[in-house]
Amino acid sequence: MGDPGTKQDLLSLEDLEAAGALRTGRKHVLSILVENKPGVLTRIAGLFARRGFNIETLTVGPTDDDQISRVTLTVDGALHPIDQVTKQLHKLINVLKIRDLEPEGTVARELALFKVAAEGAARSEVMQVCDIFRGKVVDVTRRSLIVEVTGTTDKVEAFERMVRPFGLIEMMRTGEIAISRGRSET
Amino acid sequence: MRAVDAVIECLKAEGVEVVFGLPGGANLPQYDAFYDAGIRHVLVRHEAGGGHAAAGYAKATGKVGVCFATSGPGATNVVTPIADAMMDSVPTVFITGQVRTDLLGTDGFQEVDVVGVTMPIVKHSFMIQHPLEIPRAIHEAFHLARTGRPGPVIVDIPTDLARAEIPYEPVTDVHLPGYQPTHEGNTKQIRQAAKALAAARRPVLYVGGGTINANASEEVRELARLDNFPVTCTLMGLGAYPAPDPQWLGMLGMHGTRTANYAMDEADLIVAIGARFDDRITGKLSEFAPRAKFVHIDIDPAEISKNIPAHIPIVGDAKNIVAKLVKEYRALEGVDHTRLEAWWERIHGWQEKHPLRYDDTEGDEIKPQRLIEALYEATGGDAIVTTDIGQHQMWAAQYFHFDRPRRWLQSGGLGTMGFGLPAAMGAKVGMPGETVICIAGDGSVQMNMQELATCAQEGIDIKIFISNNGYLGMVRQWQELFWDKRYSHVDMGQFPDFVKLADAMGATGFRFESKATLVEDIKQAIATPGPVMVDVRVTREENVYPMIAPGAAARDMVG
Ligand SMILES: Cc1cc2nc3c(=O)[nH]c(=O)nc-3n(C[C@H](O)[C@H](O)[C@H](O)COP(=O)(O)OP(=O)(O)OC[C@H]3O[C@@H](n4cnc5c(N)ncnc54)[C@H](O)[C@@H]3O)c2cc1C
Ligand SMILES: Cc1ncc(C[n+]2csc(CCOP(=O)(O)OP(=O)(O)O)c2C)c(N)n1
Ligand SMILES: [Mg+2]
Numbered sequence: 001m002g003d004p005g006t007k008q009d010l011l012s013l014e015d016l017e018a019a020g021a022l023r024t025g026r027k028h029v030l031s032i033l034v035e036n037k038p039g040v041l042t043r044i045a046g047l048f049a050r051r052g053f054n055i056e057t058l059t060v061g062p063t064d065d066d067q068i069s070r071v072t073l074t075v076d077g078a079l080h081p082i083d084q085v086t087k088q089l090h091k092l093i094n095v096l097k098i099r100d101l102e103p104e105g106t107v108a109r110e111l112a113l114f115k116v117a118a119e120g121a122a123r124s125e126v127m128q129v130c131d132i133f134r135g136k137v138v139d140v141t142r143r144s145l146i147v148e149v150t151g152t153t154d155k156v157e158a159f160e161r162m163v164r165p166f167g168l169i170e171m172m173r174t175g176e177i178a179i180s181r182g183r184s185e186t
Numbered sequence: 187m188r189a190v191d192a193v194i195e196c197l198k199a200e201g202v203e204v205v206f207g208l209p210g211g212a213n214l215p216q217y218d219a220f221y222d223a224g225i226r227h228v229l230v231r232h233e234a235g236g237g238h239a240a241a242g243y244a245k246a247t248g249k250v251g252v253c254f255a256t257s258g259p260g261a262t263n264v265v266t267p268i269a270d271a272m273m274d275s276v277p278t279v280f281i282t283g284q285v286r287t288d289l290l291g292t293d294g295f296q297e298v299d300v301v302g303v304t305m306p307i308v309k310h311s312f313m314i315q316h317p318l319e320i321p322r323a324i325h326e327a328f329h330l331a332r333t334g335r336p337g338p339v340i341v342d343i344p345t346d347l348a349r350a351e352i353p354y355e356p357v358t359d360v361h362l363p364g365y366q367p368t369h370e371g372n373t374k375q376i377r378q379a380a381k382a383l384a385a386a387r388r389p390v391l392y393v394g395g396g397t398i399n400a401n402a403s404e405e406v407r408e409l410a411r412l413d414n415f416p417v418t419c420t421l422m423g424l425g426a427y428p429a430p431d432p433q434w435l436g437m438l439g440m441h442g443t444r445t446a447n448y449a450m451d452e453a454d455l456i457v458a459i460g461a462r463f464d465d466r467i468t469g470k471l472s473e474f475a476p477r478a479k480f481v482h483i484d485i486d487p488a489e490i491s492k493n494i495p496a497h498i499p500i501v502g503d504a505k506n507i508v509a510k511l512v513k514e515y516r517a518l519e520g521v522d523h524t525r526l527e528a529w530w531e532r533i534h535g536w537q538e539k540h541p542l543r544y545d546d547t548e549g550d551e552i553k554p555q556r557l558i559e560a561l562y563e564a565t566g567g568d569a570i571v572t573t574d575i576g577q578h579q580m581w582a583a584q585y586f587h588f589d590r591p592r593r594w595l596q597s598g599g600l601g602t603m604g605f606g607l608p609a610a611m612g613a614k615v616g617m618p619g620e621t622v623i624c625i626a627g628d629g630s631v632q633m634n635m636q637e638l639a640t641c642a643q644e645g646i647d648i649k650i651f652i653s654n655n656g657y658l659g660m661v662r663q664w665q666e667l668f669w670d671k672r673y674s675h676v677d678m679g680q681f682p683d684f685v686k687l688a689d690a691m692g693a694t695g696f697r698f699e700s701k702a703t704l705v706e707d708i709k710q711a712i713a714t715p716g717p718v719m720v721d722v723r724v725t726r727e728e729n730v731y732p733m734i735a736p737g738a739a740a741r742d743m744v745g
Contacts, residue, residue, distance in 0.1 A: 035364060038313050039301060046305055087488035093310045093330065096364045 027056075028082050029108060029178045031186050032071040032089065033063070033097040040094045044071060047092070051085050057110070057175025068096065072177045099186055101178050108178035112156045113138070114147045117167030129162045144169060152176075189317045189347060190219040192354040193281070196324035197225055199356050202252055204228060204243070204615055206236035210256025211296060212283030215348040228615060228644055231636035233260050235608040237267020238597075238634065241276045242609030245595040246570055247616040248401070250331050251276070256283045258296030261342075262303065266602060268338045269307040273599025274422065275399060277336035279327045284344040287315075301342050309337030317350035325357040334367030335486040336399060367485060371502030371510060379457070379481045379498050380514035383415075384521045386455035388477075388529045391415050392438065392467075395422030395598070396460015396484060398591040400504035403427065406459060408512050414526055416533055418446040420461050422598045425588035435533065436542070439467040440734045441580040444540035447740040449533055450475050457481040460504045463493040464599070473739035483507050540732070542584050547725065552701045554578060554653050554724040558585035561623065561651060564708035569621040570595065570613050574606040574630030576660040578653035580730045582625045604633025610648040611641055621649070621712060628654040628721075629678055635687070641717040642692030649712050650719040655726045656680055663729045668736070684721035693717040 034040045041060060048055050057074045075082070086098050101108075114135075118126045123145065130137060130147050133155065139146035149159050153176060160171060180186040187195075193216060197205070204226040209217040220227050230236040233255040240251030255264050261282045271278045285294040301313045310330050312323040320343065327339040383389060397406055403426045410417050410433050417427045418438040427434060436443030438450055450456065456478045461467075468474040471493065482489070482496035483504055490499040500507050515521075544555045558581045561569075567587055572595040573579040579596070588594045595613055597605035610624035624631075631652055641648055658676040665673050688695030694714050698707050698721070711718050731745025738744075 038315060039305070039311075042302070043305060050306060084488070084492065091486070091488055093362060093365045 027074060027076045029101040029103070029106065029176060030073045030075070030086070030089075031099045031101055031178055031180075032073065032095060034069050034071055035094040035096060036067050036069050037094045040069075040092070041071070043092050043094070044073075044089065047085060047088050048073075048075065051088070053082075053085060057173075059175045059177050061177070070177075072175070074176055099180065101180060101186070105181050106178050107181060108152055108176045109150055110153060110156055110174050110176045111148065111150045112159070112171060112173040114149065114160070114163055114168065115170040116145050116147060116163045117143060117169055118145045119143050122166050126163060126166050129159070133159045133162075135159065187352065187354050188215070188219065189320045189343075189350050189352050190215045192321050192352055193324060193343075193348075194219050194223045194225065195354055195356070196321050197252070200250070200325070200328045202250070205252040205254055206230050206239045206243075206612065207254030208233050208236060208256070208260065209254075210258075210260050210283065212257035212285055212345045213254060213260075213343075213348070214283075215345060216254065216281070216283065216343075226615075228611075228640065228646075230608070230640050232634065233263035234266055234604070235611070235634050235637040235640065237264040237278070237280065238270065238602070238605050238608035239612030239615070239637070240278050240280075241267060241271050241274075241605075242572060242595055242612030243616040244277050244612075245609070246592055246613035248592065249277070249616070250328055251278045251612060253278065253280050254282075255280065256296070257285055257300070257345075258298045261298050261300035265304060265307070266600075268304055268340070270597050270600040270602045270605065271338040272307045272309065274395065274597065275336050276338065277331040278338045279324075279331050280338060280340045281324075282340060282342045283348070284314075284342045286346040287344045288346075290344065301340065304340060307338070309335075309339050311340040311342065314341065314343045314347055317347045317352050320347070320352065321354055322357050322360075326360050326362060329360045329362070330365065334365070335396075368487070368501045369485075369503040369506055371483070371500050371507035373510070375498055375500045376507060376510045377514050379500060380511055380518060382455055382479065382481060382498060383413075383457065383511075383515060384518050387525055388449075388453050389415055389455040389457065389526070390435075390449050390453045391417045392420075392450070392456050392458045392461050393417060393423045393426050394420040394459065394461025396462075397423055397426040397504050398460075400460060400485070401591070402459070402505035402508050403591045405505055405508035405512065409508050409515075412512060412515050413521070413523060414530070416449055416529070418442070418449065420464070420467060420598075421583055421596055423461060424583060424594045425591045428589040429587040437583055439464075440469070441584065441730050441732070443542060443584075444732050444743055445533060445536040447734065447743055448536050450478070451739070451741045452532070453478045455479050455481065457483070459483045459508060460485070462489050465493075468493060469734045470737055470739045473741075475740075544728075544731075547701065550699075550701050552699070552704060552722060552724050554655065554728055555581050555585055556701060556704070557651065557653055557722050557724055558582050558625070560704040560708055561625065562586045564705050564712065565621060565623070569593070569623045570610075570617060571623050571625060572596070572606045572609040572613060573625045574627045575601045575603045576627040576630060576658070577655070577663060577728070577730050578625055578627045578659070580660075581653075586625075603627070603630035605630075607631055607648075607650060608634050608637045610650070611637055611646050614646050614648050622647075623712075624648055624650040626650050626652045627659065628652050628656060628684075629658045632682070638688065638691040638693050638717060638719060646717060647715065648717050650717070651708070651711075652684055652719065652721050653724050654680075654684070654721050655724050655728070657726060659728075660730070662727070666727070666729070684719055688719040693719050695719050695721070697721045697723065699723045
């Protein structure tokens with residue numbers, strides 16, 4: 001028998017929703033080394049979903065060893081302590097190593113492309129903002145610009161706020177990759 | 187050789203003596219290889235029966251159980267046994283056929299992404315993409331299934347790859363860099379645990395299924411004997427400690443003894459050995475064992491502090507760790523060996539006041555509890571026992587006593603109705619010299635009934651005793667106690683006629699209705715050669731007590 005409760009205890013929808021909306025805990029950046037095997041990403045993503053974690057960003061790329069890939073994944077506001085998930089991740093056979101990166105000890109970057117409406121006078125203003133953020137204009141048409149920005153998530157988001165008023169047509173972000181500071185490997 | 191013949195060679199190299207399965211299009215090549223493979227293949231009637239039989243075999247023998255199924259419906263039929271094996275950590279390997287590689291992803295005939303479907307319920311799975319991968323995948327599957335925390339592993343082989351010619355060389359080295367289970371157990375932690383035990387005035391050893399997997403019963407007994415420590419087992423741990431025994435408190439949890447649950451409630455130190463603090467044990471989590479510190483021994487780090495924060499976690503194999511714990515404890519000086527006297531006095535008080543009990547009938551009607559007692563009497567406890575799910579299962583846990591491990595085979599975590607019959611079949615195949623009994627529910631047994639024909643054909647001599655109350659009894663009990671007695675869809679009447687059914691299946695059927703002759707009748711049924719199915723008519727509306735009601739704490743047990 002599962003836990004069907006009794007006829008007396010009714011569950012209120014409000015209570016359920018409140019519980020579902022609870023977001024505690026800090027943002028986590030997990031750096032995961034995995035064997036390059038079929039299905040490994042699905043296994044990882046499935047684990048987070050089952051535990052009620054929402055994956056905010058996910059990047060996968062090769063490492064210096066072609067058998068091994070690096071997954072960098074950020075999750076925000078965990079419902080449950082993250083270590084239950086990291087322990088479960090360790091149990092995946094194709095997962096080799098996991099680091100829950102502390103923000104202070106980590107260099108994290110992402111790349112973003114912004115397509116901004118920029119006609120007439122607005123064009124030079126956008127380019128000024130772009131300069132300040134050390135962005136690069138990578139495509140120009142008569143009515144729009146594409147700007148490439150790399151940096152921390154904060155920087156990318158600040159740039160977004162600056163150019164949005166000009167008319168942000170489209171934006172794409174890679175999600176963070178992160179590497180630990182100092183001599184030792186991530 | 188053909189890849190499918192290499193599969194057979196792998197099985198032989200892994201020491202496989204028997205597999206359970208059923209062929210179809212996608213694994214036809216594999217079945218061609220079985221034709222003269224020299225490995226026993228038990229042809230089941232439904233792949234779920236095959237999967238549970240593999241689990242029964244594994245639980246009884248400690249070896250890996252193996253099940254073959256074809257693609258699509260064959261594969262989906264093993265989903266329940268796979269989930270079951272995952273929940274109870276049963277070493278099993280499932281080898282499924284898959285459609286040809288050029289059909290993959292096209293909704294080909296009988297195509298199901300079985301690796302995708304089962305991803306959350308396997309220890310690991312291999313989707314074969316090249317025929318040369320096959321031998322290594324099979325060996326790695328066995329290695330994964332049986333080591334560390336055991337579990338089900340799937341190997342899914344597309345039918346075209348299965349037919350490929352490959353060179354086969356025995357694989358002796360499994361290379362799984364991401365898989366390194368811890369066996370040893372941290373010495374400092376073990377020493378700490380010994381000290382904590384020596385200081386405890388109200389300790390309890392809480393023993394689970396992991397003890398049986400670790401073959402650590404001897405070590406646990408030794409530990410208990412060190413200082414007269416009280417012992418309780420989970421449903422999955424029954425048999426890990428010999429019952430009855432003066433230090434034995436009975437099972438704990440929802441339908442455990444009051445003594446065991448009260449002892450947990452008042453304990454100052456709980457040593458969990460291969461047990462995972464399931465919600466059937468803890469009841470209301472916030473009120474579980476409020477005075478206790480916890481030593482938690484488990485091979486799976488993810489179990490530590492999952493439900494209950496552990497004060498002294500020890501990750502590793504229970505056999506290893508408990509042996510070391512015994513040594514460390516012996517080495518301690520100045521331990522007061524009389525310190526548990528007050529504790530035992532309290533425990534004895536509970537035992538006297540709250541023994542397991544039921545009101546037997548005045549007349550000749552058979553109470554379901556009486557059926558279990560009679561089975562225990564008739565066999566002298568010398569049998570391997572499986573059950574289904576429900577009231578009969580709980581009564582069997584309460585009234586049949588197990589003095590050795592691997593004689594009580596359960597679906598505990600998933601609670602799969604229909605587990606008992608095929609699991610008994612698998613156990614009997616693995617342990618042909620033992621008496622194997624399935625204590626079934628009339629509801630549950632109908633879920634894998636078809637395997638009785640397998641038993642008849644193969645001469646698998648199991649004895650099924652159906653505790654027939656004509657109800658989905660456990661659900662009826664909850665409706666009675668917690669849902670105002672509104673018996674919604676739980677009455678199964680007296681259907682089917684199990685005696686005729688047994689006959690039709692090629693087994694022997696009996697019907698028992700008399701308490702007076704019950705023990706003798708049971709003996710006679712057990713002595714009857716071949717598979718036997720007995721319809722035992724028991725009191726229809728009887729409740730399992732005592733009970734921790736849903737959401738309640740252990741100390742508030744009812745009944
Ligand atoms: C109707 C019904 C009622 C139930 N009522 C009860 C009840 O009243 N009481 C009860 O106890 N259960 C009850 N159960 C069963 C319950 O659901 C759980 O299955 C059970 O409590 C779990 O047992 P366990 O803690 O021993 O864990 P298991 O599921 O047996 O897990 C074993 C643990 O040991 C670890 N392990 C494995 N190998 C090793 C090793 N070599 N060394 C160390 N550790 C190892 C594993 O990692 C795991 O954590 C009921 C089930 C049903 C269907
Ligand atoms: C496959 C499955 N479906 C439903 C349940 C829910 N369930 C738990 S116990 C039970 C009643 C089982 O009836 P029976 O086998 O006759 O045993 P009894 O309780 O009467 O002894 C049911 C329906 C389950 N555990 N498994
Ligand atoms: Mg019933």
